[in-house]
Amino acid sequence: MDELYSEIILDHYRHPHNSGALKNPTVRVTEYNPLCGDAITMDVVVEKKGNVKEIKFFGEGCAISQAAASLLTDTLLGMSIKKIQQMSANDILQLLHIPISPGRMKCALLPLSVAKKAAAQIRMIKK
């Protein structure tokens, strides 16, 4: 269990990377986890080529979802929209590097579903 709350996870929870909002995001997307009342909003700016130029997130969440959002947004910087759409749950679990029980899977995957929703919206806009 102590593994679940590894120092790295707790550090990302307390001092999340890319926390906050952007002034003129290309898209702003929010997703909820009805189980725990969590919400994560992501602001994304893409550059001309379609790669992520800036990304920030804010919202309510547990240590797992906040750390996942922190780690994920680090990874997404510079990434192409197409690549974001190809990301899987497994990618998140590898980023987190902790054992996630089925009950906590939704927390871990909430940031990814926000990112994917954002990517889908960006594709719609850029078409």
Place this chain on the structure above:
Amino acid sequence: MLDATLIKPHFPILKRTVHGVSLAYLDNASTTQKPLSVIEAIKSYYERSNANIHRGIHTLSEESTALYEATREKIATFIHANSEEIVYTKNCTESINLVAYSWGQENISQGDEIIISALEHHANLVPWQELAKRNDAVLKVIPLKDDLSLDMEIYRSLLSEKTKIVCVTALSNVLGIAPSLHEIIHQAHEVGAKVLVDAAQSVGHQKTDVKDLDCDFLVFSAHKMLGPTGIGLLYGKKKLLDDMQPFLYGGDMIERVRQYESSYREAPWKFEAGTPNIADGIVFKHAIDFLEGIGMEKIQKHDKELRAYAVELFSAYTQVTVYCPKNASGGIMSFSIAGVHPHDIASIFDSQGIAIRSGAHCAEPLMDRIGIPATARMSMYLYNTKGDIERAEMALQKTLKTFKI
């Protein structure tokens, strides 16, 4: 005095371990554990009496029917009702929907008002929201005061001849608050409104007397009072049930069926279409027997004592907020820790073998009112000991240590 250490051995599941440590089950407001007598009764029913009810002439069918109806009698006596006033459903939520559809459709029209309280969980909120939408009625809410009790002054001002039904919990599943039901019901009746009491959290924890309360409907679930899942109950005053249309149609609830026209049985059977959950309905009797064997007054007192003990232990930590309204009466205690999400609290408690609930507890509007997205909740029952609460305190210390708070 109730000695929980003597009660615990009757519950086989409480002997198991979780993550290598023995289980302390403190999530009883979600569902309760089952005594051996209930578990064995399920096996015995399927081994001896299993058959469909109300239709066969053979011995097994007659036995099953008699057992099923005997439990209906038992439930009725337990809450001081008559057996024709007890309808079996699949859960408390279905009981509320039955009233919202069947009674609501006939009795709520454009401009009518439905009153609920700010304490309600989703089951006693959403069916009324939808009914109000369908029939162009208005949903009004009794707000909470700063001390988290219902604002009875505003309640009185909400009541009028337009009010058709008031729907209120007997015991809040988040805060453990027990609204003044007698007062609420009496005042509703003065303007001619009916009252539905959501007693899911109370029937298994304290004495319930529907005659004394004079409520029009009262709903609860077997699984929150040592019984099996899949059995909900609806109490309704006989006259009201008689006047209501069926909710679900089909077999078993019919009197005569012709190709283009049918007539229906009397209440409560007209509300029970199709083959019901016979086995679980029957064995619920053993859950009530168990509760009666202990005594409802003793159970209520035990809940209160454990809650007071938990409040005392947890309040000693300045980092912990205990939601402990003065008027709370049930064995339910919500708490939160600044800087630690309730999900993380529940995960660490689980690692120590302690089952608690975290989240919005299916009461999102109430959470909005308190101003937090979620809480952690401990809910106690007759098999919980002071030792369970002390172990919860140790898990609390572990949580604070992990998060360096």
